[in-house]
Amino acid sequence: MQSAIPKPSPAGKILWAAIAIVGAWCLGVVALRRGEPINAIWLVTASIAVFLIGYRFYSRLIADKVLQLDPSRATPSVLRNDGLDYVPTDKWVVFGHHFAAIAGAGPLVGPVLAAQMGYLPGTLWILVGVVFAGAVQDFMILGLSLRRDGRSLGHMLRAELGEVPGVIAMVGVLVLMMIVLAVLALVVVKALTHSPWGTFTVAATIPIALLMGLYLRYVRPGRILEVSIIGLVLLLASIWYGKTVADTPALANLFDYDARALAWWLIGYGFFASVLPVWLLLAPRDYLSTFLKIGTIALLALAIFLAAPTLQMPAVTKFIDGSGPVFAGNLFPFLFITIACGAVSGWHSIIASGTTPKLLANEGEARMVGYGGMLMEAFVAIMALIAASSLHPGVYFAMNSPGALVGTTAEAAAQAISGWGFTVTPAELTDTARNIGESTILGRAGGAPTLAVGMAQLLHGIMPGEGMMALWYHYAILFEALFILTTVDAGTRVGRFMIQELAGMAWAPLKRTDSWLGNVVATVICVGLWGYFLYQGAVDPLGGINTLWPLFGIANQMLAAIALMLATVVTVKLKRERYVLVPAVPAAWLVICTLTAGWQKLFDAKISFTAAMQKYADAAASGKLLAPAKTADEMQRIITNNRVDMILTALFMLLVLTMLFFSLRAIVRAWKANRPTAQEEPYVALSSVAN
């Protein structure tokens, strides 16, 4: 294209050769050193080298050949500049905004769960996945949206594939969102169960946010930074006071809940947060959690670089055979389902076709923002994996295994886990719990608590002090809970609008988003949808995460597959068939992974929802009760839950297959066409409109 590609200088060649050698050497150490634990720095260095090489070479291929980005072409922000939504913005500002929008709890949770197979499988999937799938998806969708007035994924699907597949995909997005909200809320439930300290600090965020909201509205309108600092100070004070709450029985009782009660609290909270005016609760929490998120990711990076921990988890554990306690299923396909965000996340295709394409001042900058932003997220995932793998494996498995497998006392857990070959004493487990200021670490699946313990140990290693580890742990829990809850209330609101739009087709008054009735009805439906799965997770015999996380992974990868199929279709429509494999290979891989995982969740004798349903149905038929059900009603509920999960899995598979059919049809037609058939906006020279 018009941008002349500079010939690499000899110095440049030497530099890239050096990076390649360093990266290969570090990867070799990570992959091949057996028997002795390695330092996390090897992993960090290998990752950075892979990211640099992927960015320098592969993203350039995509920019120049596949998307054919053209710096001389005017972007939507320039063409439609309105100073509000479409604003040509400095590329580093766009990068920061884009990264803050894509980084969430996902890359912190998935890799922690995947650590049960050892650090190596997760690391390799994150590195290969991000370079060839995740970053490709983000970058290509951003590139496509840039050429289409910054339109959304749904619009692009309808325009390039047709109305029907467009609507089908949007239903998929809604269902995915409900699962995301449920599974994230469940992570919070798992972290706060019988933890007065944690529950108090998370509860304190509500009055703090209300206070911030009022301040921002009436005292000092729009002073976000100022009010966020006030909020942060109050949050830190609540963490500090939380210890007093936990140590005072009368206070502790007020904040000591089991999983069921917490699930109900969250459902109620989600309802109110999304019905109340946004300035009062939702927005201030959002600000606080955005800043805390970025700050904490930076803190985690600092801790890993300074502490340079040794990875105590083996490179590969015996659980690659699918018998692991954290999630069930073989390495293929479940590793690729479990680590979604961090390697490839379908959700990003919504962000990459949301605000970001309306801000880029130049097409050439899409590479750094789209591809580079996703590499940053992969690095966050690598750090989460390091934090989990630097824990004592015994502690890791004690936290993440369901009580049904390891028992509910430190003695039983230590014995069971030592039996798996990860020697640990009951004292080590109770000491860890005491150090972090909790009564137990057992049954804290979901990634967040594990990461919190890992972070607390790393930070404690750098800044030791009596009782500091408990503060760090609760800080990490609070930060994760805060941004998960922000996702829950913002997501409930978004879901509410989507439901109102669908319901409005049946009865027009429901569509009005300012109508109080429509608002409440749609919110109740939305909260009911995710609340159902959350509650189901809270009472699940295997701890919930075990059941829900694969559903979330399948749904998220399904959306990524849809986005990459769209990218494939458009590549062919542009008659760039030579490069069709760039989006087609990751799309095919994700289709294979989601369909295989879905199939196993339906039909496998051990890990399927069908098998679980059968087990409970057989027991119920012979009048027996299986834990955790205590009554025949509860038995029935577990049977129903598994049936719902089966239907949902089948629905996801059907969705993938339908989209695959429509994509293949579009590809065949476009391949036969003798001219480009993609629906791009016409070329406008930047020089003709730039001021």
Added chain:
Amino acid sequence: MDTNTPHAPRSLWKWAVQTARLCCGVPDYDVYVKHLREHHPERDIPTYSQFFRERQEARYRGTGGRCC
């Protein structure tokens, strides 16, 4: 900075503030005012707090959402 990125921050602090605000859905106020003056001189220019309120509502009105 080239002319194609007219709204480039000049310092690290300005970058941080602009990014932080944008992360909260609030675009640069000065840029908006400049845009209004140049392209829509007939319209009233909102105060920062009016601008902020409007943007705060707009952020949570549609189907934006954030990542998991």
